[in-house]
Amino acid sequence: MTGSANSRLFRQAKTVIPGGVNSPVRAFKAVGAKPIFIQKAKGPYLWDADGNKYIDYCLSWGPMILGHARRQVLHEVKKVMANGTSFGIPTKLETSLATMIVQAIDSVEKVRLVNSGTEAVMTAIRLARGCTGRDKVIKFVGCYHGHVDHMLVQAGSGATTFGMPSSPGVPRDFTKHTILLPYNDLQSLEKAFDKYANKIAAVIVEPVAGNMGVVLPKKGFLKAIRKMCTRNGSVLIFDEVITGFRLTYGCVQKLFRVKADLTCLGKIIGGGFPIGACGGKAELMDNLAPQGQVYQAGTLSGNPVCVAAGISTLKLLKSVKPYRSLELATQRLCDGIDQALQKRNLKHTINRIGSMFTLFFNAEIVTDYASAVKSDTARYASFFTAMLKAGIYLPPSQFEACFVSTEHRLKDFNKTIAAVRKVSQQ
């Protein structure tokens, strides 16, 4: 699939861009392949530089829930662009998008728009620390919250729960306040709260994890975190950069009936344009400069073009209400994949919620990072490459989420399931 044009473009890219990509996972290293370069996309389809067509289940890592190049979104963006693209001065569009988010998420009374999910997380954690006067933050192994230094942590040695930097360039001091716990493990959470009680500024969690592959919260897990944060005066941050407007019009907080204090958003709320948002209770949010003392800023934050795409996307989601049909369609696809692999006796498990899922080549159920990493990543890599050759683009890593859009049709699912049958014979 990485024929002459793709290979040539990759060679050229590597001469001027580190690794030839602007975000590591795009280099296909996790699947031992060379990346394709996209020429165009429409609906659920991608075309690469060699003219190969793919059914896209990565959807730019989640944003393209309405499919690529959605006519209504492009129309709104073009209209706004004609009046200028960036002013560094407020526009009413920002108020409109913020209002839509506030109206969609019960726990959000105010929103600060930023340019990425990473910035949303940075803002939420600084705000939580600023409001509580505390330093420690709990995160869970396998959850990814962007590349801010103090979130780039890996399990420390032995029983220490403090994270060690997971990347060169992150000083040990920057992660010494980050407590790393196993996802879905309430016992370790209780121990951490007992031990660090009134030192914990926040707990940040992907309420449905997407970055170790899709992993669902065990019954009671989210409610228990909520209870411990409330009891301890810590801020509960839900990182809904993936799940925001993916599973329902709003956040999974509605589905699990747990209210976060701060919510991080991104991806879908930008409709394919750079965006992020940190929202929450006004009593917290009003501590952000210039109203409060907690500094946060961004030249292109709330950019009218990005915001126009987000408004158009949320308007369509609100009117089309695609979530039930997305759920049924994704269930049908996953059932077909499951049956195809069962027929070949290939050990696998599929975690799915709504229109996001992960096919793990793993004999066990996957409930946390420790079980996720038992997956057969070599088999996933060969499956990925074979499916790519068959015209199906899956995330180029076992530990990511697949997504279905409103534009995927039955014929796409049938083609995908047929491809799974064929490649799993090999």
Ligand code: KE4
């Ligand atoms: P960005 O800074 O990449 O916009 O968002 C960071 C982020 C924060 N929180 C969650 C739950 C996220 O999933 C992400 C980013 N997601 C990855 C893919 N799982 C983006 C892909 C990439 O890094 O290239």
